[in-house]
Amino acid sequence: MEYFSVVQSLCRIGLESPTPQFRKQVERLRDRLVADGDEKSAAALSRLLAGGASEQTMAPSAVEVSRSLVTGDELTSNVHPPSDRETSVALAEVVLEPGAGKPAPIFTETLQIALDAMLNEWRQAAALRAAGVEPSRSCLIYGPPGTGKTLSAFWLASQLRLPIVNARIDGLVSSFLGTTARNIANLFSFANRYRCMLVLDEFDALAKMRDDPHEVGEIKRVVNTLLQNLDGRANTGLTIAITNHDTLLDSAVWRRFQNHIRIDLPDERTRISMLQTFLTPLEIEEDVVKALAFIVGGRSGSDLKNFTDALKRVLALGAVKVSSAVVIEAAKSLVPRMGIDTGESSPGRLFVEDEPSFVGALLSSGLGIKQESVATMLGHSQPTISRYRKEYAGRRAN
Numbered sequence: 001m002e003y004f005s006v007v008q009s010l011c012r013i014g015l016e017s018p019t020p021q022f023r024k025q026v027e028r029l030r031d032r033l034v035a036d037g038d039e040k041s042a043a044a045l046s047r048l049l050a051g052g053a054s055e056q057t058m059a060p061s062a063v064e065v066s067r068s069l070v071t072g073d074e075l076t077s078n079v080h081p082p083s084d085r086e087t088s089v090a091l092a093e094v095v096l097e098p099g100a101g102k103p104a105p106i107f108t109e110t111l112q113i114a115l116d117a118m119l120n121e122w123r124q125a126a127a128l129r130a131a132g133v134e135p136s137r138s139c140l141i142y143g144p145p146g147t148g149k150t151l152s153a154f155w156l157a158s159q160l161r162l163p164i165v166n167a168r169i170d171g172l173v174s175s176f177l178g179t180t181a182r183n184i185a186n187l188f189s190f191a192n193r194y195r196c197m198l199v200l201d202e203f204d205a206l207a208k209m210r211d212d213p214h215e216v217g218e219i220k221r222v223v224n225t226l227l228q229n230l231d232g233r234a235n236t237g238l239t240i241a242i243t244n245h246d247t248l249l250d251s252a253v254w255r256r257f258q259n260h261i262r263i264d265l266p267d268e269r270t271r272i273s274m275l276q277t278f279l280t281p282l283e284i285e286e287d288v289v290k291a292l293a294f295i296v297g298g299r300s301g302s303d304l305k306n307f308t309d310a311l312k313r314v315l316a317l318g319a320v321k322v323s324s325a326v327v328i329e330a331a332k333s334l335v336p337r338m339g340i341d342t343g344e345s346s347p348g349r350l351f352v353e354d355e356p357s358f359v360g361a362l363l364s365s366g367l368g369i370k371q372e373s374v375a376t377m378l379g380h381s382q383p384t385i386s387r388y389r390k391e392y393a394g395r396r397a398n
């Protein structure tokens, strides 16, 4: 075929992040070449479609997942996930663009390094295999509620440009005896057929069934089915399970996952960057953001998002220009209704009830907030702030 090398390059580029329509056209071209007797060119296109060639030409920094790692039919909006036979409820949701409309998660440096390392492994399967080692394929994400576990699974998939088959395990647990095991088997065979990341959210729902005395026989069967299906998928695609209750999972389940990532409540630095991000587009002084992080204390990302949304609403309804003092005043009105810790001597309590001690605690918190910023936030003179600080230090020393 004339100009085949150019056509081949075009196909290679297009297939690096193909739309279903593009793939279809390449398949059509390959079929025409076969019909014309040009077996050699057809075979080259078949290789590109299978992903082998794009993997070889992929730079190490390529953003997509290795095509040889995650294979299978392409998911499209026409593909429907299986459903529970009795209730007709879908067993999973297909998310073609997991990153759409979702913010990038904000994590501690250590956690980000761990996630990046996992991504790297999945992007460079060929390099790993050349070194004689198989890339990992599974990950269990666990930790307290609202810390960004589901968000990270979606982020990982979007970084790899992979669609997600998102199953909530509690949706698979059927009230009909015997149906749960069948649902699990159907879900896995669906996920194994398509090129995707399988996400098993609320993974502990199965473990929780154990507490129900009526379910003893059923739960054994279900757990066995789950373990068998996880084993069956050990060499297929990527699988991420998520749970809030890691202690409920037994070791047989843990062993099925090659990576275990704990997402904890954010540390102070991470809380500050979360607040900074969540507060955009408002332009708020860094010292004010630090003071807010101090006031809200050790809360999850989800709590912080909720707090900043509420703060934005209060500010939007206030008819004044946003300034440090206005933000702090708005935050004060939120403390009683945002579940912020107001236990004895907590920053939340001092903030609303004992300003001098709040100032002292804030300035000795190690956050590096400037005295003049505190004076502006609270509408006091610098000498007053200085006096509060000294008095607080004096009280602490006694």
Ligand SMILES: Nc1ncnc2c1ncn2[C@@H]1O[C@H](COP(=O)(O)OP(=O)(O)OP(=O)(O)O)[C@@H](O)[C@H]1O
Pocket: 103, 104, 105, 106, 107, 144, 145, 146, 147, 148, 149, 150, 151, 152, 243, 244, 274, 300, 301, 302, 303, 305
């Ligand atoms: N680390 C984070 N970075 C950015 N946003 C976060 C983070 N953690 C939580 N959020 C915010 O909270 C929301 C809820 O997060 P997500 O659903 O991922 O939490 P989760 O850990 O899965 O909670 P649960 O255990 O209750 O299912 C997110 O959509 C986001 O707005």
Ligand SMILES: [Mg+2]
Pocket: 149, 150, 151, 201, 242
């Ligand atoms: Mg979640």
